[in-house]
Amino acid sequence: MAKVPKKILNDPRNVVTEMLDGLALANDGRVERLDGKDILIRTDLPDSKVTLLIGGGSGHEPIFHGFVGKNMGDAAACGQVFAAPSPDTIVDAAMAAHRGKGVLFLYGNYAGDNMNFDIASELLEEEDIDVRTVRVNDDVAAAPPERADDRRGIAGDIYAIKVAGGAAGECDTLDEVERIARKAVGNLRSMGVAVAAGSIPETGKLTFELADDEIEIGMGAHGEAGIAKQKMTSADEVADQLMERILGDISLGEGDEIALMINNLGATTMMEMLIVNRRVRQILADRGIIVHRTDVGTYLTVQEMAGFSITVMKLDDELKHYLDLPARSVGLSNM
Amino acid sequence: MAKVPKKILNDPRNVVTEMLDGLALANDGRVERLDGKDILIRTDLPDSKVTLLIGGGSGHEPIFHGFVGKNMGDAAACGQVFAAPSPDTIVDAAMAAHRGKGVLFLYGNYAGDNMNFDIASELLEEEDIDVRTVRVNDDVAAAPPERADDRRGIAGDIYAIKVAGGAAGECDTLDEVERIARKAVGNLRSMGVAVAAGSIPETGKLTFELADDEIEIGMGAHGEAGIAKQKMTSADEVADQLMERILGDISLGEGDEIALMINNLGATTMMEMLIVNRRVRQILADRGIIVHRTDVGTYLTVQEMAGFSITVMKLDDELKHYLDLPARSVGLSNM
Amino acid sequence: MKELTESQVVEMLREVSKALIDKVDVLTDADLATGDGDHGIGMRRGCEAALEGLVPGLSVQDAFKKTGMAIMSKTGGAAGAVFGTFFRGGAGAFAEAKTLDAARFADFLAQSAQAVSKRGGVEEGAKTMVDAVMPAARAVEAEASDDLLVVFTAAERGALDGVEASKAMIATTGKARSLGERSIGHPDPGAISVSIILGAMKSYAASL
Amino acid sequence: MKELTESQVVEMLREVSKALIDKVDVLTDADLATGDGDHGIGMRRGCEAALEGLVPGLSVQDAFKKTGMAIMSKTGGAAGAVFGTFFRGGAGAFAEAKTLDAARFADFLAQSAQAVSKRGGVEEGAKTMVDAVMPAARAVEAEASDDLLVVFTAAERGALDGVEASKAMIATTGKARSLGERSIGHPDPGAISVSIILGAMKSYAASL
Numbered sequence A, B: 001m002a003k004v005p006k007k008i009l010n011d012p013r014n015v016v017t018e019m020l021d022g023l024a025l026a027n028d029g030r031v032e033r034l035d036g037k038d039i040l041i042r043t044d045l046p047d048s049k050v051t052l053l054i055g056g057g058s059g060h061e062p063i064f065h066g067f068v069g070k071n072m073g074d075a076a077a078c079g080q081v082f083a084a085p086s087p088d089t090i091v092d093a094a095m096a097a098h099r100g101k102g103v104l105f106l107y108g109n110y111a112g113d114n115m116n117f118d119i120a121s122e123l124l125e126e127e128d129i130d131v132r133t134v135r136v137n138d139d140v141a142a143a144p145p146e147r148a149d150d151r152r153g154i155a156g157d158i159y160a161i162k163v164a165g166g167a168a169g170e171c172d173t174l175d176e177v178e179r180i181a182r183k184a185v186g187n188l189r190s191m192g193v194a195v196a197a198g199s200i201p202e203t204g205k206l207t208f209e210l211a212d213d214e215i216e217i218g219m220g221a222h223g224e225a226g227i228a229k230q231k232m233t234s235a236d237e238v239a240d241q242l243m244e245r246i247l248g249d250i251s252l253g254e255g256d257e258i259a260l261m262i263n264n265l266g267a268t269t270m271m272e273m274l275i276v277n278r279r280v281r282q283i284l285a286d287r288g289i290i291v292h293r294t295d296v297g298t299y300l301t302v303q304e305m306a307g308f309s310i311t312v313m314k315l316d317d318e319l320k321h322y323l324d325l326p327a328r329s330v331g332l333s334n335m
Numbered sequence C, D: 001m002k003e004l005t006e007s008q009v010v011e012m013l014r015e016v017s018k019a020l021i022d023k024v025d026v027l028t029d030a031d032l033a034t035g036d037g038d039h040g041i042g043m044r045r046g047c048e049a050a051l052e053g054l055v056p057g058l059s060v061q062d063a064f065k066k067t068g069m070a071i072m073s074k075t076g077g078a079a080g081a082v083f084g085t086f087f088r089g090g091a092g093a094f095a096e097a098k099t100l101d102a103a104r105f106a107d108f109l110a111q112s113a114q115a116v117s118k119r120g121g122v123e124e125g126a127k128t129m130v131d132a133v134m135p136a137a138r139a140v141e142a143e144a145s146d147d148l149l150v151v152f153t154a155a156e157r158g159a160l161d162g163v164e165a166s167k168a169m170i171a172t173t174g175k176a177r178s179l180g181e182r183s184i185g186h187p188d189p190g191a192i193s194v195s196i197i198l199g200a201m202k203s204y205a206a207s208l
C-alpha cells in the first residue's frame, strides 16, 4: 500500500472535536458548537423560521460544518470521518435549531446517513416535530438513471444546501422549502475522477489503491469504486468523459441555464481544475448551454484525495434566486 | 527524488495560458484575458480611478489571477509557474488598466519580481504614467527584523491586495492608496511550515526533498529554505512555533485587533488547519488579542505542497474598513 | 451451563466489546477492501463507550440495551445504526428476565435479525451483516439446545458461514454497492463483526 | 578569425540559444538545488522565442538586442530580467558595426556586466550570474587578443571559474538567499547559463 500522507495533527482520535472547535472559532461568532457536541449551529437564528438541518460524515471539507449560516444550514450534525452522525447528534441538532416551523433534513444519500437520519426522524416525530427528508443523489456514476435512488450524494450537496438554505430563509412553510429542495436535487448531476487516494487520520491508511499511471472515473466521495479504472489521460479527455455522462443524464438544450461547479477532491491544483473548466465551457458552448454562475474550488473533499468532480445544476428563475442569495461561512465566502 | 504527483493536464508547457482561459471563464464575465496575453483585467473598470496592478509568478493558486475584481486588483500580470511576469506583460497590463490616476504596483518581494516590475515602471514613466511600488514582505522566517527588506512576500499578499484594492476603489489619489497599502504591509507578519514538496508541471520535478518524518519550519512559497528542518511534531507544537516567531516580530497587546489567515499551501486538509486555528486562538486569547476576522482556506499555494502558513495583520479602523469591503472573485468568495 | 446471571451477562458483553476493539485492524482492512475503511475504528469507538456503561447491577435487558445505545450513539455510520439496532432490537426478549438462557437468547437473535433487516431495508444476499445474523439465528433455532456453550457455538458457526457466503455476493447496499461485481471475493466487514460478537460469547461461556 | 559577419552573428546567437535549450535539465537540477527549479525551462522559453526572431538580415546590434528582448519577454523571473539585460545592456557596443570583432566584444561584455550588476543591485560575491559575467569580462580584457576564438575561449574560461567560485558563496539575493549557509557547495544556476552562452560562442568560432 502506498505511503500515507504526512499530517500535522494532535491525537488522531480527537480530530473531529478539535476541528469543530477550530471551525467555530474561525466563523467569527456567526456559529458555535452546541454544548461541546459534534454540532454546529447558527448564533443568529431568527425566532421563527423553517429549519434546514444538514449533516453527514466529517472529512469532506468544508462540507457540512463549513456551510452553516444565514441562507445555508441552520445547524450541522457532524459524524466522525466518513461516518454518518448518530441519531442523538441529529436529534440534538434538530431540537436546538427548531424554530416552530418544522425541520428539513438535507444530506447525501448513503445507507449509513439514511438509517441514522431516519432513526432521528422517528424520534423527533415522537416530540411532535414535523420532519421532512431530502437526499442528494447527484452522482451519475453510482447507478443508471432508472435506479437514481441508489445514487450517492457528492458535490451537488453544496448547491442543494445553498438553494434549500435560501428557501428556508425566505419561505414560510416546510412544504414550500421541501418542494424547492426537491427540485434542486432533481436538477443536479455530478461525476468525479480520482487520481490518488485519501486517508482517514485515525487509521492512517489510504482508502484505495491506484497504480501510478491509473485514474478512476466516477469514484465516490469515500473512495467507492466508480465506472472504471483507466490509464491517465489528458485534461480535455477527462472533461469530455465526465461531461458526456453528465449531459447524457439530464435534458439540457440551447438556451438552458446552469450553475457549474468544479470541486477539488482534496489535493488537486486549481490549475488543473481551471484547465478542465476551459474544456467544459467549450463543450457547453457547443450545445448553446448558458452558464449562469461558476464555482471552482474546494467544497467537498475526500481528505487528501487528488481528483475533482464536475456538477451541473439546471436552473430556473426560482432556483437561481435562492442559489444566489448572499451567504457567508468558512466553507463558502471568506472575504 | 520522491514520486511526482499525478496531474490531469494537457500539454504541460501550456498550463498558464489554458489556466488563464479557464479562470476568465470561471469569473462569470467580471474579468477577461487581455488580447490573449497573460493578463487578467476587470471588465467593469470605472472611467476614473487609481489603478491597482498586482502580479507575480503563476502556480500560487488562486493568487494573483484569482484576486482581480472590484475592491481587489484591477488587473493581474501573470508569469509562468514560479516565474515573475515579464516587463511587457506588466506594462501592457498597467496601460490597459490605467484610468488617469496613476498605478500602484503591489506584489511579493522577490528579486525576479522586483527587477521585472522595476523595468516596467521605468518604461511606464516614459509614457508619463505615475507608478508607485509597494512590495509585500511578510515572511518573518526569511530574514531578521533589521533586514525586513530582504523578506519574501507570502500569504500576506492577500490581505495587502484586499486593503489596497479597497483603498484604490474608494480613495481619490495614488498618494493615499500608496500610504494605506504601505500601512497594511507594515502590519503584516506570516510564517509557514511545509511537510511535503510541490512541483512545477513543466519540469515534473518536486522542488525540494523532505524525509518521511521531517517538516520544514519557515519554508518559502517556492520551496525556499526556512528556519530549520525538524522532526514531525504535533499541530499544537507547530502552531506554538509559528506564533512565537510571528508575535515576537510585531507589537501586539491586550485589546489589539487583528485579521488572522491560515492558508493552505496546497495539499493540506482543512481539518489540519482548523485544528491549528484552535491552538492559535488559545495563544491569542491568552494575550488578550482580539480576532476581528478569520480566513481559513486556500489563498496562496505552492502547487501541491503540503503545509500551511499563518498570517497576522494588525488592524486599525482604516485597515478594517478597506479589508472588509465586499469583493467577489474566483479566489475569494465563490458564493 | 444453562444460564448466565445478570452480572455474567454484563461481563460477557464486556468481553464482546473487548473482542471487537482487539480486532480493529481486521475490520479496517476488510472495510478498506469494499468500503471506506472506518468499520474497525467505528466499532472501537462504540465498544469503548459500551465498556463505560457496562457496570455491575444492570439487568440483562438493560445490559443489551446499553451496549446497543453506546454503539448507536458513538459508532456512527451504517454500523452504528445496524449494530445499535442489533443489540437493542431483540433486547425485549430479556424483559423482566433475571438470567440469560438459551430460549431467550434464541428469541433475542431472531428478533434482532428482523430488526436489522428492517432498519437496513435489506434481506439476505445484499452482502451485509444481515447475512451473518440470519444464519446465526437459524443455527441457534436448529440446534434447539439448552446449553449456552452449544448455542453460542452454533451461533458463531452460523455467522462464520455467513461471512464465507458473503464473499460470493454482489453488494446492493452500503458503500460496497458501487463496486458491483468487483465486490465478489471480499467478505462483508459487518458480517465479520457479527462473527466476532458471537465468537466472544462462545469464548466467555467456555471460560466459565 | 578576427571578425564575424552579421549573418554569422545571427548564426552564432542561434547556436547560443540552442545550447541553452539543450541544457534544460542541467539548469533545472542546478536551480532545484538552490532555488525553485524553473531556470532551465525559463531559459528554454526565452531561447525558443529568440530563435524565432534570429533571422538573416539583422545587424549585429539588433541580433543581440532581439535575443535580449526575447529572453526578457518570454523567460520571466529573475533570469528574464538579468539575461535580457545581459544581451541588451552591452549591445550598444555594436552600434553601427557591420561585424563583431574582439574589441567590440570586450566592450559588449564589460558594459553588459555593468548593466546586469546594476539591474540586479548586486556586486560579485552574491552568488549570481554576475559572478560569471564579471570574471568573463576581465578574462577577455586580460587576454587582449584580436582572435575571436581566443577571446571566446578566455570568456568561457572566466565564466567557468566564476561557476566554480560561486559554489563557495553564500547567496545574498534571489531564491537561494534564504538557504544561507546551506547554499554553500552548489553553483549558481545563472552562472552556469553564462558559461553555456560563452561556451557556445567558442564552439561556433571553432567550427568556422
Ligand SMILES: Nc1ncnc2c1ncn2[C@@H]1O[C@H](COP(=O)(O)OP(=O)(O)O)[C@@H](O)[C@H]1O
Pocket: A082, A083, A084, A111, A112, A113, C031, C035, C036, C037, C038, C039, C040, C042, C043, C076, C077, C078, C079, C080, C082, C116, C119, C120, C121, C122, C127, C128, C129, C130, C173, C174, C175, C188, C189, C190, C191
Ligand atoms: N443497509 C444496510 N443494512 C444492514 N447493514 C448494512 C447496511 N449498509 C451497510 N451495512 C453494514 O454496515 C457495514 C459497514 O459499516 P461501517 O463501515 O462502519 O459504516 P459505513 O458504511 O457508513 O462506513 C457493512 O459491512 C454492512 O455489514
Ligand SMILES: Nc1ncnc2c1ncn2[C@@H]1O[C@H](COP(=O)(O)OP(=O)(O)O)[C@@H](O)[C@H]1O
Pocket: B082, B083, B084, B111, B112, B113, D031, D035, D036, D037, D038, D039, D040, D042, D043, D076, D077, D078, D079, D080, D082, D116, D119, D120, D121, D122, D127, D128, D129, D130, D173, D174, D175, D188, D189, D190, D191
Ligand atoms: N538580484 C540578482 N542579480 C543578478 N542575478 C540574479 C539576481 N537574482 C537572481 N539572479 C540570477 O537569476 C538566476 C535564477 O534565475 P531563474 O531561476 O530563472 O529565476 P527565479 O529566481 O525568479 O526563479 C540565479 O541563479 C541568478 O544567477
Ligand SMILES: [Mg+2]
Pocket: A057, A081, A082, A083, A084, A112, C036, C038, C077, C078
Ligand atoms: Mg464510513
Ligand SMILES: [Mg+2]
Pocket: B057, B081, B082, B083, B084, B112, D036, D038, D077, D078
Ligand atoms: Mg522562479
Ligand SMILES: [Mg+2]
Pocket: C031, C035, C036, C037, C038, C039, C077, C175
Ligand atoms: Mg465503512
Ligand SMILES: [Mg+2]
Pocket: D031, D035, D036, D037, D038, D039, D077, D175
Ligand atoms: Mg528559479
